[in-house]
Amino acid sequence: MAKNVPKIVADIDEGQRFLIHTEVAMLHGKQRGGEIQGTWHHMPDGSAIAPEDQAIESLRGRMRAEGLRPEEIAASIARYTAAEPGEVVNMSPTWAAKKLAAYLAGPDLRAPEVDPLLFVKIAYEFTALLVGQAIYALSPQLEELRAVLKETRRDSDAFKLEKLTAKDVAPFHGIAFEGNKPHAVFQIRLFGKPAYRVHLRRIAVQHKPIAYTHDLETGEHWHNLDDSEAA
Structure with missing residues (x-):
């Protein structure tokens, strides 16, 4: 090893x-x-x-x-x-x-790919944690995103997925809301190294950037923003 x-x-x-x-x-x-x-x-x-x-x-x-x-x-x-x-x-x-x-x-990147909708779903659920009751709004933008997930519309332009990689592996999972650029952008990292940036192109999240990390060895978890409130 x-x-x-x-x-x-x-x-x-x-x-x-x-x-x-x-x-x-x-x-x-x-x-x-x-x-x-x-x-x-x-x-x-x-x-x-x-x-x-x-x-x-x-x-x-x-x-x-x-x-x-x-x-x-x-x-x-x-x-x-x-x-x-x-x-x-x-x-x-x-x-x-x-x-x-x-x-x-x-x-070998020709290995079977993870379904991109998995990361869209994670980003959507993290959005729900950040905005609370506002996730139930009947806006066309949120309705479109819900339809993407319910109907497994992988070819929708309501989202964009970027594949990233860090230099080193590490025993943690993490998710971060990177802010609105101008739409909501999230980064999801698995085992420290492979990462995915999810663009939810129809929505903006009224929340400060925040990152959540879960240590796979100790079971500890934390986020980097203590005084934020969902809008």
Whole structure:
């Protein structure tokens, strides 16, 4: 497990999908035991790319199948292990293996997306907490927003969703009303790092900017505004 990463964050990341970049292909991997482990990738020319430990076992098995002696196999594996990234190593008289450099390219953003209406609903409910009884007003703007949620109108221009990310993960959830710019803008953060900015484009909230945070490790929660009152 990486240093200084809270256990709850590591538990959340476990099993998450990541992208691994090599000179010939972008590979998929998952986090296992605090490490990113790549998966096999078959190339159009019939060759394959594999994590180094699995590649070594595959190379060893292929040489055994060809009838190479144990000392020849050991020597070839030693050459492969000592090779620099990008180096081609002759494993037998008839074929060779190339050792590829690989680095983590980031989370696999092609993983299933969270429904944007979830964040619209969170922003709407936070608005209700801020404005109290005013949330029941029969204004066209609020009626439109309610229709978006009730009828799951994901293509409505009554809202806009921005995807954000912080530098580091941390064990907390948070939501903030950022003010009216000129419409109401909210930021929702999950586990410290992934965040979403929600624009409710038809309404303005008569309240000072305020942020609420819930610590997932201690269970404590707080907000940064003590003297505000909903209008």
